[in-house]
Amino acid sequence: MTSHSVWYNNNVEKDNEINKKVVGKTFKCDREYVMKKETKNKKLPVIKRDWCKGCGICVEFCPQDALSMDDMEKAILEYPEKCNSCGICELRCPDLAIELE
Numbered sequence: 001m002t003s004h005s006v007w008y009n010n011n012v013e014k015d016n017e018i019n020k021k022v023v024g025k026t027f028k029c030d031r032e033y034v035m036k037k038e039t040k041n042k043k044l045p046v047i048k049r050d051w052c053k054g055c056g057i058c059v060e061f062c063p064q065d066a067l068s069m070d071d072m073e074k075a076i077l078e079y080p081e082k083c084n085s086c087g088i089c090e091l092r093c094p095d096l097a098i099e100l101e
């Protein structure tokens, strides 16, 4: 990591703590910036909420831990920056509720 690098993971507090140590200051929108950069031109799963029955299969099968269940028991792409567009979630969803777009 160079002195200009901006650290990010999925924990904003941790990001800030590390950035403060490494770069000397925190960045309010690090994660949003990195997400935009990392998800550009990438196919991402779009989840049809009406079709999702909340089985959690896609969450279990995602090799990148990019998906999770929300408090309505619907799958969401919580970490788009982690997704590698492998399509496993689309393939595994028994209700055809996921499509990579």
Ligand code: SF4
Pocket (backbone or CB within 6 Å): 047, 051, 052, 053, 054, 055, 056, 057, 058, 059, 074, 075, 092, 093, 094, 095, 096, 097, 098
């Ligand atoms: S596999 Fe399909 S139905 Fe099951 S939680 Fe995921 S999106 Fe919903």
Ligand code: SF4
Pocket (backbone or CB within 6 Å): 045, 061, 062, 063, 064, 065, 066, 067, 077, 082, 083, 084, 085, 086, 087, 088, 089, 090
């Ligand atoms: S496309 Fe692959 S990496 Fe992305 S959310 Fe689906 S299973 Fe996970």
